[in-house]
Amino acid sequence: MRDTRESRLLLVLLIAIAFALITVDIRGGEDSPVDGARQAAATVFGPVENGVASAVDPVGNAIGAVRDSGERHNRISALERENAALKQKLGSDDRNRSRTRQLDTMLKTAGEGQYGIKGAQVIAIGAAQGFSWTVTIDAGSNDGILRDMTVLNGDGLVGRVTTVGPSTATVLLANDPDFTVGTRMENTDELGFATGQGDRPLSVQLLNGKAKVKPGDRLVTFGSQSDKPFVPGVPVGVVTRVDPSGGDLTRTVYVRPYVGFTKLDIVGVVVQAPRTNPRDEVLPKKPAKPKPTPTVTVTATPTGTAGYPQQ
Numbered sequence: 315m316r317d318t319r320e321s322r323l324l325l326v327l328l329i330a331i332a333f334a335l336i337t338v339d340i341r342g343g344e345d346s347p348v349d350g351a352r353q354a355a356a357t358v359f360g361p362v363e364n365g366v367a368s369a370v371d372p373v374g375n376a377i378g379a380v381r382d383s384g385e386r387h388n389r390i391s392a393l394e395r396e397n398a399a400l401k402q403k404l405g406s407d408d409r410n411r412s413r414t415r416q417l418d419t420m421l422k423t424a425g426e427g428q429y430g431i432k433g434a435q436v437i438a439i440g441a442a443q444g445f446s447w448t449v450t451i452d453a454g455s456n457d458g459i460l461r462d463m464t465v466l467n468g469d470g471l472v473g474r475v476t477t478v479g480p481s482t483a484t485v486l487l488a489n490d491p492d493f494t495v496g497t498r499m500e501n502t503d504e505l506g507f508a509t510g511q512g513d514r515p516l517s518v519q520l521l522n523g524k525a526k527v528k529p530g531d532r533l534v535t536f537g538s539q540s541d542k543p544f545v546p547g548v549p550v551g552v553v554t555r556v557d558p559s560g561g562d563l564t565r566t567v568y569v570r571p572y573v574g575f576t577k578l579d580i581v582g583v584v585v586q587a588p589r590t591n592p593r594d595e596v597l598p599k600k601p602a603k604p605k606p607t608p609t610v611t612v613t614a615t616p617t618g619t620a621g622y623p624q625q
Contacts (some may be wrong), residue, residue, distance in 0.1 A: 321395070374547075381467075396625065416580040419468025427547050427596040429466070430586025432457055436578045445489035449578055454481045462543035464535075464584040470549035470572035470596075471495065471535060472581050483583075489516065489552075489575050496536035497550055499527065500594050505536060508550060508569060515554055515568040523559045532597055536620055545584050547592035572598075 417433065424431045436451035445538040455457050455478050465472040465485045473493065477484040486493055489510040497508045497518055504527065506520040520527065537546030553570040559565045 357435070358373060368445045412593045413580055416468055420466070420580060420582050422560055423466065423468050423470075423549075424582060424584075427545075427592045428588035429464075429584045431466070431582035432459065432585050433484075433580065433582050434459075435580060446492075447487040447512065447575065448476070448485065449485050450482050451485060451581060451583070452482060453583060454479045454483050456480050458585050459483045459583055464541075464543060464548060465581050466584065467547050467573060467578070467581045469574070470551070471544075472573055472575075472578065474543040475583060485581070487575050488571060489513070490572065495544055496538070496551070497533040498536045498546075499525070500532040500534065500597060502526065502531075506533075506564075506567075508533070515570050516551060518553075518565060518567045518569050520565040523562050525565055527553060527556055527565070529553050529555065532594075533569060534594060534597060537591065541584075541587035545587045547588070547596050548599050549595070556564075 350509040359434045411537040420431070423429075431552055432453055434451035434457075437452045438450035440448065451465075459475060459478050461475055462477055463475045465474060471488050473485045473487040473490075475483050476486045487510070488495065488508070489512060491510050491512065492508040495508050497506045498504070499520075501504070502525070503610045504520055504525040506518045508516045512515055517535065520583070529552075533553070535544045535546055535548040535550060538544045549572050553567050554570045555568040557566040557568075
């Protein structure tokens with residue numbers, strides 16, 4: 315369009331009309347007389363706007379994706395941290411439940427044997443003092459622990475205290491080759507001496523070479539003079555193999571200990587011996603043998619009178 319007087323007048327007229335429409339639209343509010351024209355324009359130009367938006371959306375989407383990606387990454391990291399904390403808490407709870415069971419079992423054992431015990435936790439293993447099979451517990455002289463005290467857990471005999479410090483003590487385990495304890499057979503009262511053999515069963519020399527013993531028989535500690543280093547009645551283990559006597563004065567049997575020496579955690583040091591010998595009271599109770607089910611035999615009797623054929 316050329317810059318003429320008529321074109322200038324037309325431009326001024328269009329501007330005036332635009333301002334007038336704007337004024338009428340603002341004053342009319344929701345009842346504006348140009349609302350219908352606005353909706354018609356939206357109908358006509360809406361698809362065009364969508365097309366333009368689609369053209370520029372990849373850029374906006376990319377920016378949004380980067381922002382959302384950061385938010386998702388932060389959320390994933392937070393969830394991973396929460397999961398790790400939850401797993402740690404669950405693991406801790408499992409361990410606490412295990413320790414609670416161990417403590418309950420040990421207290422039951424101590425109650426049945428009338429042993430006064432001081433609870434402790436195994437905090438180290440190894441041969442720091444030159445022994446092959448030892449553990450360190452977190453109780454010492456400050457807790458009333460003395461040398462040559464019996465150590466047990468809920469399963470049975472763990473060992474004896476050999477070295478005592480103010481807050482810790484060393485325990486020689488019952489499976490150490492330098493460990494020996496007097497034993498007594500359940501029911502028969504046959505006496506012997508059990509010696510550790512590392513990760514193999516305990517070797518027990520029975521004083522009676524003709525003692526009747528079989529796999530499955532059980533042993534407890536015989537006890538020492540003045541109850542040191544061993545109190546009586548602590549479960550030792552179960553016989554797994556019996557060597558032929560061969561006319562020897564003694565007889566050797568092999569015993570699987572009740573205690574798992576590679577998984578010790580909660581133990582108890584016997585600080586007060588029982589008033590009376592518990593003998594076999596602390597041994598695990600044997601399951602009751604099921605009563606045999608009576609067998610009923612039913613014999614079919616033919617009908618009719620004996621000696622006469624049936625009609």
